[in-house]
Amino acid sequence: MEKRIINPWQWQDERSYVQAVEVKNVTSTLYVSGQTAISAGGQSSAADMKTQLQLAIQNLEEVITQADFECSGIVRLNIYTTNTAKLWPNFPILQEWIAKHNIKQATTLFEVKSLFETLTVELEATVVK
Structure with missing residues (x-):
């Protein structure tokens, strides 16, 4: 697999994403449903944004790993939140995870009216190998 990053500017670097990603010679693509702060037993979290973001990241990583990616x-990483103002102070948690895995992804952040039950953040990804 070959990836080419397209960044006409530099300002997105401090926000931990890229403007576009070209991918060639992919052997497989994984489309991951939105991962949230739901426990292994199916219980939706009512915790604060920081805790929910941490669990959503863990769940995203678990799905990707289980799929052998x-x-x-x-x-591609889409971020859905019910409150951008509460997500933003916790964004370094996601940025550290992105840096740890050397992820170079196109990202869109959406503020939505609601998510399932008590959830406040959801991460949806496209993964290639």
Whole structure:
């Protein structure tokens, strides 16, 4: 697999995403449903944004690993939140995870009216290898 990053500017670098990703010679693509702060037993979290973001990241990584893919193969990451103002102070948690796995992904952040039950953040990814 070959990835080419397209960044006409530099300002997105401090926000931990890229403007576009071209991918060639892919052997497989994984489309991951939105991962949230739901426990292994199916219980939706009512915790604060920080805790929910941490669990959503863990769940995303678990799905990717179970599918025999690597987080570094994420080329698209959509972030849904019910409150951008509460997500933003916790964004470094996601940025550290992105840096740890050397992920170079296109990202869109959406503020939505609601998510399932008590959830406040959801991560949806496209992963290639």
